[in-house]
Amino acid sequence: MxxxxxxxxxxxxxxxxxxxxxxxxxxxxxxxxxxxxxxxxxxxxxxxxxxxxxxxxxxxxxxxxxxxxxxxxxxxxxxxxxxxxxxxxxxxxxxxxxxxxxxxxxxxxxxxxxxxxxxxxxxxxxxxxxxxxxVNEPGALLRNDLVTTDPVAARSFYSTVFGFTLDGNDELPGVDFTFLRRPDGHEVGGIIGDPQVAASSWGTLFQVEDADRAVAAARGAGGTAEDATNMKYGRTAEITDPFGATFTVGAPLPGVQEA
Missing domain, CATH: 3.10.180.10 (2,3-Dihydroxybiphenyl 1,2-Dioxygenase, domain 1)
Incomplete structure (x- = not known):
């Protein structure tokens, strides 16, 4: 928190x-x-x-x-x-x-x-x-990542304007992912290169206590959602609200300590 x-x-x-x-x-x-x-x-x-x-x-x-x-x-x-x-x-x-x-x-x-x-x-x-x-607690913003067809241009732009350092991520093989870190070393987000994405956009990830429960709540309240799945950094799901706006929810995996 x-x-x-x-x-x-x-x-x-x-x-x-x-x-x-x-x-x-x-x-x-x-x-x-x-x-x-x-x-x-x-x-x-x-x-x-x-x-x-x-x-x-x-x-x-x-x-x-x-x-x-x-x-x-x-x-x-x-x-x-x-x-x-x-x-x-x-x-x-x-x-x-x-x-x-x-x-x-x-x-x-x-x-x-x-x-x-x-x-x-x-x-x-x-x-x-x-x-x-x-921020950084259930029900609040956890992080934002930019998904783009032009990661080279995005990395150059954000690092120049904001002084971000750009670090790759060997823990996600096959994914064109770059950490964005402030000059003080704090991670503020990332850039994901994806040639298949329809348009470049910033995504929003909210932390939740239970991703499956958030999926059920979204479906019950008029939205749609993918089933939650496990990844290295937690259990996540993509949700679309009743108007078509998308966001991600994520919960720590059981037994995994948060940093």
Whole structure:
């Protein structure tokens, strides 16, 4: 378990949110899967809704117009202490700005970009809102990995902008996987090269106590899910919510100590 009370170091996945066409259905689904409670925002802020675990912010849901939005996905925001400067660096390295830097009341500042491999991500400079207040525990964000058809471009971009070191992974033979580590050595995610993927995108992995139970809860709440399977780092399953947004859940294998 990690409690976060201050802005994360540069490049750390610090916040996640999801646009959905039906807020009530989304709250019912994610409440069933993760046990979240919800703080629905006022109309003037688009009913931007905080997802809470033991009263701490772990994600957000934002209602969007179903007539203009046809695809839904979890957005990941990487931390920065200067959103203008980091956005400019991203642009200089070939990223496409989708939303220019903007201040969100007293909460912080953000921008949205598409990296040179085609994956969308956000930047977040926290003020009153630092991002996820709980991570690395059941019901909260565990990690984000970028799956891309162009891992060479992605590795060059993220290592240059954020100072990440790139380490291979011999424990996954046959998988084009690179760890992303901050200059302090902390692992913040990874890049997976996959020529078969339809489009480059950042994925979101939530920790759960029991992957099979999360699968059953998702299916019972109107989503779909693959059966959970064991891999080296835990028991995981891919889940699709009622709107088509996908995410992964993972639980430690029985008898395996968490690092």
């Amino acid at each position: 990690t409690t976060v009370t201050a802005n994360q170091p540069l490049g750390t996945p610090t916040w996640i949110d999801l646009g959905i066409p039906d807020l009530e259905l989304a709250m019912s689904f994610y409440g069933s899967v993760f046990g979240w409670e919800f703080d629905v925002g006022p109309e003037e802020f688009g009913r931007y809704t905080m997802c809470l675990l033991r009263g701490k912010k772990v994600a957000a849901l934002m209602p969007v117009d179903a007539e203009t939005s046809t695809a839904y996905w979890w957005n990941v925001y990487l931390a920065t202490d200067d959103v203008d400067d980091t956005t400019a660096k991203c642009r200089a390295l070939g990223a496409e700005p989708l939303a220019e830097p903007m201040q969100i009341a007293d909460q912080g500042s953000m921008s949205i970009l598409r990296d040179p491999s085609g994956a969308q991500f956000g930047l977040w400079q926290g003020a009153a809102h630092v991002g996820c207040e709980l």
